[in-house]
Amino acid sequence: MSNNKTITNYINKYSELDAQQLTLNQFDKKQYKNVVVIPICNEDNDCLKEIFKNIVEPNVLIIIVLNSPQNNNKNWQTSNNKFYDYWQKQAKSIRNITQNANLLSFNCFNDVLIIDRNRDGLQLNSKQAVGMARKIGCDIALQLSQCEIIEHNWIYSTDADVILPKNYFQIDFAAFNKYAAIVLDFQHISNDKELRELQFLYDLKMYYYRAGVSYAACNYAYIPLGSTLIINGLAYAQVRGFPKKNAAEDFYLLNKLAKVAAIKYRINDTIIQIHSRFSNRVPFGTGPALQAIKQLKSTSDYLFYHPQCFILLRQWNKYLNSLWQGKLYIKPPDKPELLALFEHLACQQTFEKSKKQITSQQRWSQFIHQWFDAFRILKAIHFFDKKFPRLPHKQLLNHSLFAKVNDPLLQHYINTYYGLTLHT
Structure with missing residues (x-):
């Protein structure tokens, strides 16, 4: 069309x-x-x-x-x-x-x-x-x-x-x-x-x-x-x-x-x-x-996701991409937190159902993008969130794992805010 x-x-x-x-x-x-x-x-x-x-x-x-x-x-x-x-x-x-x-x-x-x-x-x-x-x-x-x-x-x-x-x-x-x-x-x-x-x-x-x-x-x-x-x-x-x-x-x-x-x-x-x-x-x-x-x-009392949630999300995304090995090889993850998410999202049934249509690395990458979308990403974070206590903002910013998740846009926002508050 x-x-x-x-x-x-x-x-x-x-x-x-x-x-x-x-x-x-x-x-x-x-x-x-x-x-x-x-x-x-x-x-x-x-x-x-x-x-x-x-x-x-x-x-x-x-x-x-x-x-x-x-x-x-x-x-x-x-x-x-x-x-x-x-x-x-x-x-x-x-x-x-x-x-x-x-x-x-x-x-x-x-x-x-x-x-x-x-x-x-x-x-x-x-x-x-x-x-x-x-x-x-x-x-x-x-x-x-x-x-x-x-x-x-x-x-x-x-x-x-x-x-x-x-x-x-x-x-x-x-x-x-x-x-x-x-x-x-x-x-x-x-x-x-x-x-x-x-x-x-x-x-x-x-x-x-x-x-x-x-x-x-x-x-x-x-x-x-x-x-x-x-x-x-x-x-x-x-x-x-x-x-x-x-x-x-x-x-x-x-x-x-x-x-x-x-x-x-x-x-x-x-x-x-x-x-x-x-x-x-x-x-x-x-x-x-x-x-x-x-x-x-x-x-x-206003709390933020623990950075470990995003570290696990990164590991989960790497796991999904690793399943293509010349063909789709559906192997549940070894890490307990990822295995629990695998079961929570009913991945075995979902992937098996789509297996015949996935005939290349490109098709699998497209499937991941379409299936593991913004909604399921949020769902995954909520799932991990149950296992790791949320943090107040000062504790978050000083946490050793925050540096892994931080990026220039986030850091610029933090710097800009604290720069403004110092002059008001």
Whole structure:
């Protein structure tokens, strides 16, 4: 199936109705160069000005999926209505695109396409929430790209609590076409010292986990944040879009995308600033994690995986790769911890079932990549985690095994944080 057919097939069969029902004749060919999707729920009216204050590029379409979950906080719905009214009053013109979508144009701001999934009858299923909001926005972006209304077929995904860098829309995508997605670097910011300390612990957990996965030589070594993604439109169609989940939708999307093509982690000097804040919009993630850390008696009660977990993960990955010896030779591992994981993941049955299709080293490597994915990597770490006590951050950083797992990106984060705290 050609690239165009793959995308068209996705739009026709799997995209949300919000995308399929667009009135495309309201747009001009190549009207926009780039597109960015932002789900918004209970945000300040001026948040868009903060997000784009460094951006000078014209011809960017901003797709806002204004949403609230069914049977939830009515205050969110009221706040969203005020947001919509505010931006409609600011607009110089408003074009109706569908029954629940308006295109707003301004004198000194990029066009904003607002998708209303906030009014009664349009609200999102609370079990799908932010995942559905992102999918709606990205499906629309893909539809507009496929119809050549947007020049690039890369979809920017971010959130309402960010400040985008000046060079955000200056990426040369020709250099990245072999990738399924780009995950940009980020920096959390806050004027509140306590919040910065809490954020350091949570970010350290993410940087440390990524370093551990990288140390294990697994191909899922990135930090999945919905606010830092740029998604290849073809790959997006191939994996059938964002998962409709009320949290971790970014994790599961990247897990699918990484099986289609590689994920490019970080582009030099393109760093998204994210405001640190408490939040209860999703059941887990950064906002709820900060709230949970704050409720601990001491920050030393916030614990991290023991580095031995990642050392075992590396040994496990080496074990998997060693099973190809001219043919697939399924021999359970000798090391007790690895043997226990082998049994926990039902490897004997899984490998035997796939044995006939695996006829080369390349096929086996592909199988490992597809099967031992980000989800099973996390599952393996949780399995090892039961055998080794977690550590508070100071004990972790001083542990003799931490040096094995540490890498330049993690060390840079640690150095940057402690450098900042020394001067505040």
